[in-house]
Amino acid sequence: MKQAQHPLLYAAVAVIVSIAGCAAPAPAVDYDAALQQMMKSSFRDQGIAKVDRLQQDEADAACSKALGGPLPEPTRVAIEAANSKTVRMPSDGQFIGDWKLGEQLAQNGRGMTWTDASTAPSSNGGNCYNCHQITKAEISYGTIGPSLYQYGKLRGVTDPASPASKAIVEYTWGKLWNAKATNACSGMPRFGHNKLLDETQLKNLMALLLDPKSPVNQ
Amino acid sequence: MTRILWACAAAAIAASSGAIWAQQKSSADGIAEYRAMLADGNPAELFEAKGEALWKTRRGPKNSSLEACDLGKGPGVVKGAFVELPRYFADTGRVQDLESRLLSCSETLQGISAAETAATPFGRGEQSNMEALVAYISAASNGMRFNLPQRNPEERKMFELGKRAFFYRAGSHDFACASCHGEAGKRIRLQDLPELTKNPGDGVGFAAWPAYRVSSGELWSMQRRLNDCYRQQRFPYPGYASDVTIALGVYMGVNAKGAASVAPSIKR
Amino acid sequence: MHTRRHALSASAKLALLLLGAGILPAAAQAQASGFNQAAFDAKSLADAMKALGANAPAASADVTVSAPDIAENGAVVPVGASSSLPGVKRLLLLVEKNPSALSAIFEVSEMVDANFSTRVKMGQSSDVYAVAMMNDGRVLYAKKEVKVTLGGCGG
């Protein structure tokens, strides 16, 4: 859609496709190559944030290239399949931790910036309230992601350990571990996959969302 | 981005009670009231006054003022320059934003090393002078409408690169500029996020910086704004006046065409 | 910055006073310079009033505190104190839950209205008080709750 407004993009694509087979006189810019060059020359290491963070995996590269538009269907399917394979269920089979600790994590927006000291999950927050409504009490919440208020209750979770809840519990774990498994260009960080949060922290967030005692489900 | 996140999301939003909606609305009203109370008496004025004096003061190894600096409208013309930046400058052969241009002018006219200023942390030494200068120069175009030139091929190239940089996802959190500024009507916590892929309107987004930052009590230039965006994006460190920052300036500035500048504004 | 060199001449008196104060012990200095350190050090509202030699305050509709319902950032919260009553000697602004409650004291003269606005820092959500100390010894107050929200990405 946006591409239609910029014929220059088509020109650039055309050049790449033709792999410079003919020496066309019109000077067309290879924007993708120029972009890579620009990114490389513009950034430097600072603290824990090194320039290797600019490297994109398949998902990041494809979603960037789409400039906010939809992915080609085969690409989307391939990315979701690849990311699905990364999801690891909890080693002890337990999904639900302490919702109070989960709430603290949800409030905490810190971690992984060049002003943070360590990349260890223990120094990271979940950033949840930046994008989601979660409890009713916290009025300072973002709207980039959907509201998670009454997340478990709306899905009929009365006992997260019950077989009836298994599907939604595992789905939710998968979302937290790697959101790109079910939505290739999801805006949500891949908390488990990218080692932003550890298993215990993820369990605490699970409790915040799914524990019937959590304020989320009141 | 436009794909519906979470199949059940719509149900969850629909279930949010009327009471919550009312609460949300009243917090928005409360914030609006807060901002209105602050608008009258913006400490950015303190920086404007300092910047105007700096522009006219003879300084540096060459003991010269910046009054002969060409910000794009001819040597010494300040009014109207801000709303046409970044733009291409023939003397440097580069597309430059306001701060990049000030680095060049300061080096040529005053003999102050551009590289040294660029390497100075925000808020210190020559960088604090830079903040005052951008407050003064942007204030001279307050109320004027953005109209970045796109005649030069280099300017058009920077727009295209800026657009791609804007959507460039990477890092530990897979964030891009577009993660927060790619859709209209979104917030982080209670802060409204301007949609920068199109013109968000007068005095919003690109048309609102530089700004006095209430949280730090400092005047933040566009370079500093972008720098902190990249920090929170969990990216590595963008060089001061580096090409990516200028390309983003062109992209956002062209998108803001016709929007009236309120810079220097006051922000959370 | 040397744009307004007349600055010092207008405050010559003040500067002299300070020079003199420099050789006095701290307590005397505070007194000599007219700054009530004890009041500004007081942790609670009650202690601040005690340090100012004021009676216990009574709620009054004739005192107004202006402040937003919500502050987007606690670093700058616009607040004001005013009173329509005649005979106001001093107006105070206090933030109950700040480490030290007292933020500002304004001396009302016959040349100014009993109406002042400034901006304060607030560490957390709290009641903000405007207190009017009257010439007749009465102490009146109004209060308003200001919610300080968490802002930004928190990082």
Added chain:
Amino acid sequence: MADPMRIRAQASADKTTVRVLMAHEMETGQRKDAAGKVIPAWYIQQVHAKLNGKDVLSAQWGPAVAKNPFLQFMIKGAKAGDKVSVSWVDNRGDTRTDEALVT
């Protein structure tokens, strides 16, 4: 020396509204720097205002007043062309005075 203040004094029917911005850190003495060292308190303690050389207002401030302070007050009966001057003194003894004409 501290940067200049910005003073605006606008007359209406019977009073003049004075708005002042002061350039000052207003450091509380409770914050720590990156190295964990307490940043010493540094704040304006007293503010005085005069109209045509005559005292009209004095104020005492604590460190809770926000950085780059704003002050608004109303002078009775001032008229266009009158001179308003504002002075501050901080806890280090630094001082600054600026003035503006009522418009």
